[in-house]
Amino acid sequence: MNDESNVDYQQEIDTLRNRFGFDFVSIALVQPAEDQFVLTWQYVSGNLNKRYKRIVLYSGKGVAGIVFKTGKPIFMEDVNMGLDSKDLFNYPIIIAEQLQSLGAVPLWKGNRVMGVLLVGFRHGNQLTEDIFEEFQSEIEPVFGSLDTKEMVDQ
Template sequence: MKDQPNNYQDEIDKLRARFQFDFVSMALVQPAEDRFVLTWQYASGNINERYKRIVLHSGKGIAGMVFKTGKPILIQNVNKDIQSSDLYNYPIIIAEQLKSLGAVPLWEGMRVMGVLLVGYREKDRLGEAAFNQFQKELGTDFETFLAKVVAQP
């Protein structure tokens, strides 16, 4: 991954404020020697530090599924969309008490290099239209992500 001159933490703080999300986090792929696991590296609006200890493999959890498929995920109402017996598969939802969330892949070239998760602690707060608009404004690669977030007042 290329070195970025911008500070990711500052950018996700701005992103959370701009779109009024309760929580924003970015998971990044760790190097090959770590078997390409994903870890939540940056968070804004977090209620604790548990996100730092979450390690996901491709196909597991929200970040793992987005990483594996390269497709965004929208969960409008956690209580309706995920069975309570399956919640343990989504540690970020439990740790941050999220009720409505979306996650998008962040591409670098032809590879997913990260996942951006946005959410609310209130059910049905993030609808399909709002999530689509967010994705459109955001873009999907790191450069677009940083450029658009930084460009906002």
């Protein structure tokens, strides 16, 4: 588990968190076939607790599952506006980290999504469209080159 790419990830998200002032940054990675390709939050920065470790998402479930399945970013300026509170329990990471404003982008490897990068604030309306766009262009050079990097521990 402790190969060099892990260290990179942790550093990258810590840097991102400082750079943009996010409350929480995390990366979910697809697990190998033996684990039925589930998604788990592997790297976190600014977490409140260790609940993220328990979360195991299937494709289409939760924040990471949806980004993974659709290959499109999710952007919620205000969680309460974007989601029905009755539906919120389906997004455990939002509840566990008490996120109020968040965005998530797919990380590509070849033509497949291999991970999801989530950034969020614990107060509503803090992640504006502008910041989210700036963030996306900022991560291009770092995470855009994923297809040449071997990320998943085999």
